[in-house]
Amino acid sequence: MAFFLRGPSLISGLLAAVLLLPVADPLPAAESAPAGAFSQSVAVASAGDEAMAEFYRARGYAPLWTGVGERFRARRQALFDSLGRAALHGLPVARHDTAELLAQMRDARDIRDLGAVEVALSRAFLRYARDLQSGILVPRQVDSGLVREVTRPDPLVLLRGFATAESAAGFLAALAPATAEYRALMKARLDLETAIAAGGWGSGVPEGPTLRPGESGERVIALRNRLVAMGYMKRSASPTYDAALQEAVQRFQDRHGLAADGIAGPVTVTEVNVPMEQRLKSVLVALERERWLNMDRGERHILVNMTDFTTRIVDHGEVTFETRSVIGMNADGRRSPEFSDEMSHMVVNPTWYVPRSIVTQEYLPQLRRNPYAVSHLVITDSSGRQIDRRAVDFTQYTARNFPFSMREPPSQRNALGQVKFMFPNKYNIYLHDTPSKSLFNHDARAFSHGCIRLADPVDFAKALLAPQTDDPDGLFRSTLNTGRETRINIEPPVPVHLIYRTAFTDGRGSVDFRRDVYGRDARIWEALARAGVALPEVRG
Structure with missing residues (x-):
């Protein structure tokens, strides 16, 4: 989404801000920056947030976002682009929605309004950076067994780092966990969402007795069709539980932590029948867990x-x-x-x-x-x-x-x-x-x-x-x-x-799934859903 500041009132406000706080590279020192309505507005808007207040005091209330020029435009563009991609990381869309920010920017009429916009943009940046680097949830609040200590990013370090970054877009992109697992889970999320939009895996296998090699019938056909849709075997018209189907069942069992005996018993059939949406939930939970473990x-x-x-x-x-x-x-x-x-x-x-x-x-x-x-x-x-x-x-x-x-x-x-x-x-x-x-x-x-x-x-x-x-x-x-x-x-x-x-992934990009032994992932998903994370069909 291309983003530019529009509207005469906002542009004139930006120009006035530049006259009040001359923008140079580097920014003027705190002691040489003149005080004024913009500074007072930023100071008031950041009051109560110690890190943000310290950041702006140290730079003499020079703007990070609302100046005129390519550098400021690139920062705003990078922030709005990143907020627009929040869903790709399994983050809540509403929490990082840009509509309110855009409305506040359009409605700015004077220098004081511009100061409020400046701080609002910094708050949006810090919220996004915190969520992406270390997760949305506090583990202990979800389950008593989640005693992991999550390292939260220092907001002052984030603001200072962004202010001095050569590339605003590069800085924001580097906030996500830089692990192969995170990247593979991101791809798995995209693949599952695409498949859900295309109709998913189709019908499951009806309940019944254990299916074994050599058998035939409607349930064998249903099992074959399901495994074909899931990518475990090539298309076939055979109604029999033949060697190809047995090998597909074994591959499925291996990727789901089951004994790879090639026999479709009740546990295997239950796992085969897990809906694609449930598997997507597991991937979204895994992305949040990977953010919790964003450490050396x-x-x-x-x-x-x-x-x-x-x-x-x-x-x-x-x-x-x-x-x-x-x-x-x-x-x-x-x-x-x-x-x-x-x-x-x-x-x-x-x-x-x-x-x-x-x-x-x-x-x-x-x-x-x-x-x-x-x-x-x-x-x-x-x-x-x-x-x-x-x-x-x-x-x-x-x-x-x-x-x-x-x-x-x-x-x-x-x-x-x-x-x-x-x-x-x-x-x-x-x-x-x-x-x-x-x-x-x-x-x-x-x-x-x-x-x-x-x-x-x-x-x-x-x-x-x-x-x-x-x-x-x-x-x-x-x-x-x-x-x-x-x-x-x-x-x-x-x-x-x-x-x-x-x-979790196997190092080659394929995703393995396991059963939720303690029900912890179900509780994490419920907490993510309350925070605004949604599956494609309900995402608004």
């Missing part, structure tokens, strides 16, 4: 995607190690939180210090019935001394007054297995081994009390140690063979990010 993640970092039940080591943008994971079960107090921290060390042959919630809610009821229950655990007093179970009447205690702690010494059956990986945090979350290996055979793996269990913890440990020793296997094995609890520092510490993405 570390050239080497650990990425735990809860919905994918995987833990990865990423080096210079490439996944160098991957293992299956178990996350917290979907129950109050047990869902794994989302945050970032720094992994500082691992503990080989760890002792498990049982969390008090588990002690009182799970083990105390057993001890009331039998003081010798959970005999593999050591019960200790407040000084850490082991108590004699025979001397304690556990029936007299409740969860509120139970005075003891419990721990499990290092052993083959220890709940933490052979090793745990520590990034000390107030949520008491860490990564660890587990003796319960059968849990990793499930597609959905939400079984823990909140910590992240790893299917291949020993190999994970070696991968972490590889940059700091020539013999990571020897270092780990020799430490393990002592049987003693031992700390090994990770040098340098490695950032770890616990994320939750129901839509």
